[in-house]
Amino acid sequence: xxxxxxxxxxxxxxxxxxxxxxxxxxxxxxxxxxxxxxxxxxxxxxxxxxxxxxxxxxxxxxxxxxxxxxxxxxxxxxxxxxxxxxxxxxxxxxxxxxxxxxxxxxxxxxxxxxxxxxxxxxxxxxxxxxxxxxxxxxxxxxxxxxxxxxxxxxxxxxxxxxxxxxxxxxxxxxxxxxxxxxxxxxxxxxxxxxxxxxxxxxxxxxxxxxxxxx
Amino acid sequence: xxxxxxxxxxxxxxxxxxxxxxxxxxxxxxxxxxxxxxxxxxxxxxxxxxxxxxxxxxxxxxxxxxxxxxxxxxxxxxxxxxxxxxxxxxxxxxxxxxxxxxxxxxxxxxxxxxxxxxxxxxxxxxxxxxxxxxxxxxxxxxxxxxxxxxxxxxxxxxxxxxxxxxxxxxxxxxxxxxxxxxxxxxxxxxxxxxxxxxxxxxxxxxxxxxxxxx
DNA sequence: ATACAAAGTAAGTGTTTACTCACTTCGACA
DNA sequence: TGTCGAAGTGAGTAAACACTTACTTTGTAT
Numbered sequence: 001x002x003x004x005x006x007x008x009x010x011x012x013x014x015x016x017x018x019x020x021x022x023x024x025x026x027x028x029x030x031x032x033x034x035x036x037x038x039x040x041x042x043x044x045x046x047x048x049x050x051x052x053x054x055x056x057x058x059x060x061x062x063x064x065x066x067x068x069x070x071x072x073x074x075x076x077x078x079x080x081x082x083x084x085x086x087x088x089x090x091x092x093x094x095x096x097x098x099x100x101x102x103x104x105x106x107x108x109x110x111x112x113x114x115x116x117x118x119x120x121x122x123x124x125x126x127x128x129x130x131x132x133x134x135x136x137x138x139x140x141x142x143x144x145x146x147x148x149x150x151x152x153x154x155x156x157x158x159x160x161x162x163x164x165x166x167x168x169x170x171x172x173x174x175x176x177x178x179x180x181x182x183x184x185x186x187x188x189x190x191x192x193x194x195x196x197x198x199x200x201x202x203x204x205x206x207x208x209x210x211x212x213x214x
Numbered sequence: 215x216x217x218x219x220x221x222x223x224x225x226x227x228x229x230x231x232x233x234x235x236x237x238x239x240x241x242x243x244x245x246x247x248x249x250x251x252x253x254x255x256x257x258x259x260x261x262x263x264x265x266x267x268x269x270x271x272x273x274x275x276x277x278x279x280x281x282x283x284x285x286x287x288x289x290x291x292x293x294x295x296x297x298x299x300x301x302x303x304x305x306x307x308x309x310x311x312x313x314x315x316x317x318x319x320x321x322x323x324x325x326x327x328x329x330x331x332x333x334x335x336x337x338x339x340x341x342x343x344x345x346x347x348x349x350x351x352x353x354x355x356x357x358x359x360x361x362x363x364x365x366x367x368x369x370x371x372x373x374x375x376x377x378x379x380x381x382x383x384x385x386x387x388x389x390x391x392x393x394x395x396x397x398x399x400x401x402x403x404x405x406x407x408x409x410x411x412x413x414x415x416x417x418x419x420x421x422x423x424x425x426x427x428x
Numbered sequence: 429a430t431a432c433a434a435a436g437t438a439a440g441t442g443t444t445t446a447c448t449c450a451c452t453t454c455g456a457c458a
Numbered sequence: 459t460g461t462c463g464a465a466g467t468g469a470g471t472a473a474a475c476a477c478t479t480a481c482t483t484t485g486t487a488t
Contacts, residue, residue, distance in 0.1 A: 021435070039345050041255035045476060055437045058478060062435090113277075127345055130403060131253050158272055167417070182396030189344060190354075203381070207389055211425035235465070259446060270466045273446060414476085 006142040007082070011075050014068060026052040027059055032067055036120035040070055040128050070135075071150060073123050077118070078139070082146045084114065090154055098211070100163040103154070104205035110181065112196045115188055126189050147177060165214040179208050220356040225289050228282060240266040240337070241273055245283055251336035254284055254342055278423060284349075288339050291332075292353070296360045300330065304368055314377040314426070316421035317368070322397065324412045329402055347367050379428040386426060393422050 004063070020028075030052035034043045045066055049056040063069040089107050117124045128135055150169075155172050158164040166171065183204050187193045229278050232351075244266035259280055263270040276396075277283040303317075303324050312320070330335045342352055351389045370385050372378040378386065401407045 015304050024438075033426070039255070044474075046474085056476090057438075057478080058436050059439095063405055064477095066476065131345055159374075171417065175417075179399050179421075180394060181400075183393050186392050186395075189413065190350070203389075205384065207425035210427060211421035213424060237466075258444075261446090270446090271448080271468070272466050273466095278447095280446065 006145050007075070007079060010071075010138065010142060011079055014023070014075060023052070023058060024053050024116075027054060027062065028073060029095060032073055032108055032121050035070070035124045035128075039131075040066075041131070045069075070128065073121055073176075074128070074135075074139075076151070077121050077125060078142070079122075082143070083116065085111065085150065088173075090150055099209075100158045100161075101205050101209035104208055105201055108180065108201045108205055109198075111180075111184065112187075112201065115184060116147050116195060119188055119194065123189050123192075126185055128139070147173060151176065162214065163209075163214050175212065176208065179204075180212070217323060220359050221289070224233065224285075224295055224347060224352065224356060225291075227283050227344060228289060237266070237268050237272060238276055241276070241283075242287060245262060246335045246338060249284070249287070249338045249342075252331055254280075254338070254347075255345075259283075284338075284342065288336055288349075290343070290352075291335050292356070295325075296357070297327065299364070300350060304364055313423075314372045314375075314422035315419050317372070317413055318422055322394065322415045323412075325394075325398065326401075326415065330409060333402055333408065336398075337403050337406075342412055361387060367389065376428065377423075378426050389421065389426065392426070 027048065030048050031043075034048050034051060037043075045059055046056055048069075049059055052059075059069065063072055085107070089103075089110050129139060130136070152169050152173055155164060155169055155176070159166065159169075159172075187196050187200070218395050234427075241262065245257075248262050248265060251257075260270055260275055262283075263273055273283065277286055299321070303321050343353060366383050366387055369378060369383055369390070371384075373380065373383075401410050401414070
């Protein structure tokens with residue numbers, strides 16, 4: 001349980017109240033919605049307050065700055081997004097005897113469901129990750145750390161089985177990361193789809209598995 | 215010469231002076247630089263004017279609005295970016311007998327060189343394309359139209375040669391588009407590289423070609 | 429019931445912003 | 459050389475913004 005420490009560090013840096021008030025929950029909900037509609041930079045705290053049925057002062061009482069409000073959305077989401085990959089998909093996959101392609105189908109399916117049930121916050125996260133240099137430099141190392149330790153093992157597992165070619169692990173990791181991210185981002189951010197078809201998932205898994213075959 | 219009409223329509227909608235003044239050129243240069251550094255939303259016209267050594271009024275005399283200044287950067291760039299793909303790479307490739315993988319190497323090399331020599335404006339374009347819903351809805355149809363007519367032919371060519379699998383052309387087009395875009399964006403925007411190695415290009419071409427093989 | 433801290437409010441504040449306008453300078457051509 | 463339109467200026471404006479502050483309400487433990 002010594003993984004994700006970079007992310008946990010970040011999470012600790014934003015004080016999280018144990019029992020968020022109804023108003024706090026409304027603020028977070030409204031912020032996600034309005035940030036995703038207009039982008040962080042074009043969303044005003046006044047509009048978020050109005051939408052949440054709350055005074056603007058309340059937002060700043062709880063979150064201090066607009067920047068910190070953004071982090072209060074993104075970081076808990078990231079904490080959910082990545083550990084779940086590991087616990088729900090990776091171990092089950094690498095212990096059993098499924099193929100690399102089936103593993104990818106499983107992975108894509110699983111994370112699509114996760115994104116679908118909260119698409120707006122995924123959109124906010126991706127847009128700001130690309131837009132704000134400073135946020136990118138904060139979050140990318142965390143994400144890379146998680147993927148390197150967890151998905152790295154999976155790649156090596158399938159390399160030993162002869163299903164994945166013999167390039168260095170970090171090269172393959174980058175390929176897998178780039179192509180799966182591209183899949184999620186193009187569907188949920190660029191084309192703004194609410195649901196991804198099983199067919200799209202299978203095709204993409206095939207594409208990636210073939211690309212990485214020996 | 216009836217292609218790219220959607221893009222040409224857009225280009226016509228922003229009045230372009232035939233002979234841009236030295237000051238106009240300085241404004242465009244400065245806007246590219248400052249937009250790429252801080253993002254469109256966080257860049258002020260005052261700062262652009264200061265950097266260009268020009269009065270703020272001059273910017274608005276020529277471009278009317280900040281939004282239109284942004285379009286005056288992006289649209290000419292797009293006009294250069296896509297037709298060049300066609301004329302420089304596609305025809306030469308599909309007439310000769312090179313493999314699909316070599317075609318991809320050629321394509322990636324060619325476009326990397328183009329992006330490298332003007333990285334900032336590529337970054338601005340991508341960031342704003344993802345960030346601004348309205349711009350996305352304006353530009354994506356143009357881009358799709360160009361790719362569908364030109365790259366579509368190439369895919370069918372390599373399908374007939376048996377190097378690309380038999381899925382519908384639009385499915386393959388989307389795959390090719392997604393994976394090449396991901397390559398450019400991850401290198402030049404996400405990781406902010408100034409140069410892409412030949413090795414990276416060859417690996418990616420291999421990856422994509424294998425993924426699309428029958 | 430009282431005391432007290434945390435939650436919430438409403439009316440600010442100073443700053444930054446895109447954009448305007450009345451004006452001057454420049455350059456080309458008759 | 460004088461004229462006229464385009465290029466350029468810079469002080470100004472109103473709106474929008476993140477954030478503050480002095481205050482009130484609420485919930486709870488004694």
